[in-house]
Amino acid sequence: MLPMRNSTCPGHRSLCPINLSLEIFGDRWSLLIVRDLIFFGRTSFYDFMHAGERIASNILTDRLKTLEANGIVERRRDESDARRVRYALTEKGIDLAPVLIDMVHWAARHETTAAPPEIVEDMRLNRERFLADIRTRWEG
Amino acid sequence: MLPMRNSTCPGHRSLCPINLSLEIFGDRWSLLIVRDLIFFGRTSFYDFMHAGERIASNILTDRLKTLEANGIVERRRDESDARRVRYALTEKGIDLAPVLIDMVHWAARHETTAAPPEIVEDMRLNRERFLADIRTRWEG
DNA sequence: CCGGATCCGTTTCGATACTG
DNA sequence: CAGTATCGAAACGGATCCGG
Numbered sequence: 185m186l187p188m189r190n191s192t193c194p195g196h197r198s199l200c201p202i203n204l205s206l207e208i209f210g211d212r213w214s215l216l217i218v219r220d221l222i223f224f225g226r227t228s229f230y231d232f233m234h235a236g237e238r239i240a241s242n243i244l245t246d247r248l249k250t251l252e253a254n255g256i257v258e259r260r261r262d263e264s265d266a267r268r269v270r271y272a273l274t275e276k277g278i279d280l281a282p283v284l285i286d287m288v289h290w291a292a293r294h295e296t297t298a299a300p301p302e303i304v305e306d307m308r309l310n311r312e313r314f315l316a317d318i319r320t321r322w323e324g
Numbered sequence: 325m326l327p328m329r330n331s332t333c334p335g336h337r338s339l340c341p342i343n344l345s346l347e348i349f350g351d352r353w354s355l356l357i358v359r360d361l362i363f364f365g366r367t368s369f370y371d372f373m374h375a376g377e378r379i380a381s382n383i384l385t386d387r388l389k390t391l392e393a394n395g396i397v398e399r400r401r402d403e404s405d406a407r408r409v410r411y412a413l414t415e416k417g418i419d420l421a422p423v424l425i426d427m428v429h430w431a432a433r434h435e436t437t438a439a440p441p442e443i444v445e446d447m448r449l450n451r452e453r454f455l456a457d458i459r460t461r462w463e464g
Numbered sequence: 465c466c467g468g469a470t471c472c473g474t475t476t477c478g479a480t481a482c483t484g
Numbered sequence: 485c486a487g488t489a490t491c492g493a494a495a496c497g498g499a500t501c502c503g504g
Contacts, residue, residue, distance in 0.1 A: 209349070209355060209427065210351060210352035210353075210355070211350060211351070211352070212346060212350035212351070212477090213350075215346060215350075216346065228485080228486085229485070229486050229487070230485060230486075233485095233486090238478090238479095239478090240477075240478045240479065240480090241479095241486080241487065241488085242477090242478080242479095242487085242488070242489085243476095243477065243478070244486095244487090245486085245487060245488080255434075267485065267486085268485070268486085269485080269486065269487090276434045279430055279433065279434065280430060282426045282429075282430075283423060283426040283427055283430060286422045286423040286426055287345050287423055289422075290345060290419055290420060290422075290423060291345045293419065294395075294416045294419065295345065351495095352496090368466080368467085369466070369467050369468070370465085370466060370467075373466095373467090378497085378498095379497090380496075380497045380498065380499095381467080381468065381469085381498095382468085382469075382470080382496090382497085382498095383495090383496065383497075384467095384468090385467085385468060385469080386495095406504095407465090407466065407467085407504065408466070408467090409466085409467065409468095
């Protein structure tokens with residue numbers, strides 16, 4: 185447990201451990217985008233738009249810019265097709281994988297979810313390999 | 325990695341693994357309340373109000389009700405002082421600790437934070453004991 | 465003093481339409 | 485395909501008030 189002297193947690197939010205993360209975690213969409221990148225390999229504006237949760241295009245634009253400004257995703261032109269834009273996870277973004285994995289486990293245990301139980305169980309038992317796979321896929 | 329057949333992720337949001345979690349945590353305040361409960365032992369309306377992030381009282385009321393409706397906290401009268409109200413983590417709420425711990429690690433690595441590095445490192449090395457301590461404190 | 469409830473101005477969101 | 489522009493709806497935040 186963090187020491188109680190921190191319970192004053194004075195003034196500015198950056199002084200508390202998980203606060204700054206809340207610029208990213210504290211909204212309805214950012215983590216879903218990161219989830220799409222980590223779990224589903226979605227990388228384009230179009231992919232995120234059609235991921236199933238009906239995010240509005242202006243909101244998606246805004247969240248992608250915020251994620252980029254925070255160094256979690258990178259925006260690139262597709263080399264083989266200059267019309268397309270690709271979003272890629274940075275190192276910082278990849279490091280969010282453990283958080284998302286824990287959320288999947290939590291949801292699988294306490295909420296109704298359609299994530300196949302055997303996959304969730306596999307993620308739990310082989311967490312390190314699972315994380316390594318994600319890293320390999322993004323870092324090559 | 326979750327299978328690509330899931331990349332269609334059809335229709336309703338409850339069909340995707342972490343969505344339901346985001347209906348609860350997709351806002352700026354809920355996770356901070358859970359953090360206060362887990363890390364700092366704050367349990368009263370007054371404690372949450374004065375935790376440092378200046379949440380408005382009406383918002384706090386609303387978030388506590390939502391967290392209670394979702395079975396993450398329980399609302400009780402203080403037995404020794406009937407005027408006071410205490411909020412306690414449920415089993416479901418306690419199970420969020422791994423998520424928060426990962427967030428603290430992530431923030432410590434990638435964001436500027438005042439969480440003492442030695443404590444963060446201790447949390448990482450002794451994760452299981454740390455989790456057990458939280459559980460003991462709430463379940464007695 | 466504690467735990468809210470109510471009112472109200474401001475910000476943000478979300479749906480739709482439109483554009484290069 | 486990858487976004488802008490617009491506008492009504494919803495959420496937020498500050499201030500104030502109120503019962504115990």
